[in-house]
Amino acid sequence: MTRQKLFVTAFTLLLGTSLSAQDLSVINQQEATRMLQTLSHDNMQGRAAFSAGIEKAADFISSEFQAAGLLPLNSNGSSQGASYRQTFHVHRLTPSQTEVTLGKKKIAPEHLFVNTAHEGINWKHKNKINIISIPAGENFRAAFGKANAEERDAIVLVHPSHAEAFANYRGYFARGGVKKEIGKGSSKVFVLTDQPSPKKYEVKFANKVEKLPLSNVIGMIEGKRKDEFVVFSGHYDHIGFHHTIDGDSIANGADDDASGTTAMMMLARYYKQQPQPERTLIFAAFTAEEIGGHGSRYFSEQLNPDQIVAMFNIEMVGKPSKFGPNSAYLTGYEKSDLGKMMQKRLEGTTYNIHPDPYPEQNLFYRSDNATLARLGVPAHTISSVQIDQDKTYHTVKDEFELLDMPHFTSMIRAIALAAQGVVSGEDTPLRVDKALVR
Structure with missing residues (x-):
């Protein structure tokens, strides 16, 4: 048939x-x-x-x-003269600068990514930022989710054994993101490294911020x-x-x-x-x-x-x-x-x-x-x-x-x-x- x-x-x-x-x-x-x-x-x-x-x-x-x-x-x-568009604005954030030093070692760009809704970050050791480690053997996806959910700012040290998963996540976050509001919430800096918790650190990060329109299209009966x-x-x-x-x-x-x-x-x-x-x-x-x-x-x-x-x-x-x-x-x-x-x-x-x-x-x-x-x-x-x-x-x-x-x-x-x-x-x-x- x-x-x-x-x-x-x-x-x-x-x-x-x-x-x-x-x-x-x-x-x-x-x-x-x-x-x-x-x-x-x-x-x-x-x-x-x-x-x-x-x-x-x-x-x-x-x-x-x-x-x-x-x-x-x-x-x-009446639909005459009215718009079906439901327009609102969001902020598109695109990373423009990322520099991280742990101890005396400057971290290579490919070993870094940042998740933040802030326009910029400027951390030094005196800020007493929380340090989180994702060691070898942990489930990276679960550990990432837990670290990302922390309410405090944090530097997250990821063991090199997670390099493949780290690269996938970095590819996503390196493109930037879209936020309804900026300047709120905690920031997370992820670093691929075998270093232990550093005695000193310095983080400089900047986002390019654009306020842009988006539109749903809505009709009704x-x-x-x-x-x-x-x-x-x-x-x-x-x-x-x-x-x-x-x-x-x-x-x-x-x-x-x-x-x-x-x-x-x-x-x-x-x-x-x-x-x-x-x-x-x-x-x-x-x-x-x-x-x-x-x-x-x-x-x-x-x-x-x-x-x-x-x-x-x-x-x-x-x-x-x-x-x-x-x-x-x-x-x-x-x-x-x-x-x-x-x-x-x-x-x-x-x-x-x-x-x-x-x-x-x-x-x-x-x-x-x-x-x-x-x-x-x-x-x-x-x-x-x-x-x-x-x-x-x-x-x-x-x-x-x-x-x-x-x-x-x-x-x-x-x-x-x-x-x-x-x-x-x-x-x-x-x-x-x-x-x-x-």
Whole structure:
């Protein structure tokens, strides 16, 4: 049987009698392909934060929201003249000077990195900075996390046996970072050395600081219950340019997360064509997920989390899951009963929502759902990627041509069916226990 015939057969079974009650034809492969191809095209330049490419992507998403007839968030009932952009500012910090001397030995630049939200550091021995050691034999990742969580400033001495892991972390921190605020929190200076705790030290460090804008793109459909919100989301940023493979240096981010953003936009079009929903629906394309989740953090500060009934975050849904056709998984499945409610709505179809099969990957905390979950919202990510086997993740090979569009289209339709109870006000998931979400 051909792939297309398999898709038609599975899709007919998937929808079953539900199709007679809900016309899902607006969610079609042709339109899904158009949107996904546009977001993952080379001219978007990988949609990195602060780039011309992500501005182009934001304009495209805004135009799709307008064409669908969505209202901008917090508008007064009209989209005319209002912006779908939710713009805020962050600080980009780029290291411009790093000099460290331990005892009488000046440390080579490749054996140093700094994690700080301050514009500069100037330490001498008289400052009595805390000294932390990560000796040979320790789990570097765990030891790094513990040292980094210290509230006091510290110099962290890392044994040379951890050189490979140290180099990986240095590669990340040497690029700098993005902070909402500067001048707050402790600073950590990591040094690869076999020296014991030094009697004298000197640290000079400076960051170049730029205040730059970022924008979420937000649309909504006002419900009968204006103050009860259901959020559908995906992050539209990616990593921009990356290691060149076969002459290609653009990390297009087709699955991560043009797929989730496209699914969110298709759901917006679908719900706009239905009768007015009971609850207000918010459709959010988040920025800066790849550099710390700044978009979802800002979004969470603009609403009362107690009014958000549920969040359906969608990420990497362009490839079939390990559970086979017509299946997906929900991160943090056990933290609320939203997954069970979704599955109940899918009874009579061949679609299944499974618990996250990759707990060791920590996926619940690696996407934009985590910010709202920490505030008690039943906020989960729907995904289908086989993350333990996917070789294109964060590479220039994450391209449209590798995605399974019949699977992707059926995923969007299944989410529409699974979310119907929450949208209609018939289902209300339990709140997440904030004490159990770190």
